[in-house]
Amino acid sequence: MIEAPFHAALADGPPGAVCVWLEPGAMRIRVAHWKAGDKGTVLLLPGRTECIEKYGRAAGDMVARGYSVITIDWRGQGLADRALPDRNVGHVDDFAEYQEDLDAMLAEADRAGLPRPWFLMAHSMGGSIGLRALARGLPIRAAVFSAPMWGISMSAWLRPVAQMITALAGPFRQAHRYAPTTGPETYLLQVLFEGNVLTTDREMWAYMKAQVEAVPDLALGGPSLAWLRAALKECSALAVLPAPSVPAICALGTAEKVVDVPPIHLRMAGWGRGQLDLYPGAEHEIMMEGPAARQRFFDRAASLYDANRG
Numbered sequence: 001m002i003e004a005p006f007h008a009a010l011a012d013g014p015p016g017a018v019c020v021w022l023e024p025g026a027m028r029i030r031v032a033h034w035k036a037g038d039k040g041t042v043l044l045l046p047g048r049t050e051c052i053e054k055y056g057r058a059a060g061d062m063v064a065r066g067y068s069v070i071t072i073d074w075r076g077q078g079l080a081d082r083a084l085p086d087r088n089v090g091h092v093d094d095f096a097e098y099q100e101d102l103d104a105m106l107a108e109a110d111r112a113g114l115p116r117p118w119f120l121m122a123h124s125m126g127g128s129i130g131l132r133a134l135a136r137g138l139p140i141r142a143a144v145f146s147a148p149m150w151g152i153s154m155s156a157w158l159r160p161v162a163q164m165i166t167a168l169a170g171p172f173r174q175a176h177r178y179a180p181t182t183g184p185e186t187y188l189l190q191v192l193f194e195g196n197v198l199t200t201d202r203e204m205w206a207y208m209k210a211q212v213e214a215v216p217d218l219a220l221g222g223p224s225l226a227w228l229r230a231a232l233k234e235c236s237a238l239a240v241l242p243a244p245s246v247p248a249i250c251a252l253g254t255a256e257k258v259v260d261v262p263p264i265h266l267r268m269a270g271w272g273r274g275q276l277d278l279y280p281g282a283e284h285e286i287m288m289e290g291p292a293a294r295q296r297f298f299d300r301a302a303s304l305y306d307a308n309r310g
Contacts, residue, residue, distance in 0.1 A: 003021075004030045004031075007218075010210065010215065011055075013034070013059045014056075014059060014063045014064075016035070020108065024075075024100040024101055025100055027081045029073055029080040029105075030079050030080050031108050032072075033071070034059050034063055034068055036067075036069075037062070040116060040117045040118060040119055041069065041114040041117075041119070042070070042119050043106075043118055044071040044126075045121070046073075046124075046126050047124025047126050047127075048090055048149075049219075049220040050077065050123075050124075051077065051079070052071050058121075062121075062301070065299075067119070070112075074125075075092065075101055076090050076091050076227075077090060077220045084176050086176075088219070091176065091224040092226065092227055092230055094230050095128070095129070099129070099132060099136065102138075117141045117308075119143070120134070120138065121301060122148065123147065124284065125231075126148075128148060128149045128150060128238060131148065131150065135241050135244070141308040142248065142304050145251065146251045147252055147258065147259050147285075148264060149259045151260025152232065153257060166179075166229035169225035170226070170229075176225075177224065178223070178225075179225055179227070183222055184221040185221055186212055186219035188209045188212050188219070189212060189213070197257040197284055198258075199289055200281065200283055201288065201293075235263070243271040246273065247307075248273065248275070249274070249301065250276050250277065251277045251279060251286045252276065252279065252286075256282075256283065256284055264276070279293055
């Protein structure tokens with residue numbers, strides 16, 4: 001175990017964080033955990049562009065409810081290794097690479113003696129990684145999703161263009177380039193609070209923005225064409241998988257504009273032990289919304305986990 005840097009003041013999480021480097025394959029990733037509550041451990045899977053520090057408060061919410069927490073910087077974001085010389089472009093060639101990162105995170109949970117049983121909490125891209133992991137037999141008792149990326153939101157005219165460009169990017173050696181309409185600047189520094197598509201809560205917006213302002217290495221810009229091709233392929237593959245057998249809640253804001261909404265409704269309608277939980281007026285980041293939405297989210301997550309510990 002090699003200690004990794006962790007910006008505790010920016011994270012504003014519970015005390016006692018342990019942050020380490022792991023090396024699945026040739027890539028170095030960062031994992032942090034809080035061995036605190038003894039009810040079990042929440043495997044918190046962030047979305048694209050995100051870092052461990054962003055989930056400091058979320059970790060605190062679950063620790064306060066009796067759970068330990070472990071979370072991750074996926075390869076290509078946060079302080080984890082980045083595959084391309086331009087560190088601002090989010091890049092993988094295949095979403096299977098994220099499963100390697102998740103396996104390393106689970107091994108660290110075991111090494112650190114984090115309490116069983118395990119529970120899943122996954123946001124956005126973490127939702128697609130989490131759903132694939134469930135199909136692989138991830139040993140959890142219950143799952144909570146926040147605006148899972150089971151489809152990518154884009155205009156009707158852009159979808160065929162994106163599919164064509166990403167298909168050609170590899171043969172023409174352009175897979176490293178930014179996806180259409182994206183660039184190197186991180187979204188939090190690119191737009192104002194007014195009109196953003198992540199949260200309606202100004203204080204949580206400031207919390208997220210302050211992290212990438214203080215530590216620019218935590219920031220990430222747009223995805224590569226290779227990432228977009230891999231993401232579209234994975235979303236299509238996930239759409240035909242049978243519903244997992246574990247109980248689940250999927251939280252979704254009614255003002256969602258980042259991920260594709262119809263695949264979420266379709267998936268949850270066919271999830272026998274699943275429940276779609278709509279948040280009126282909320283945007284993409286349910287865990288980064290105002291106090292009432294956040295309390296509702298973490299209370300319902302803890303209630304589901306509590307009911308499935310035995």
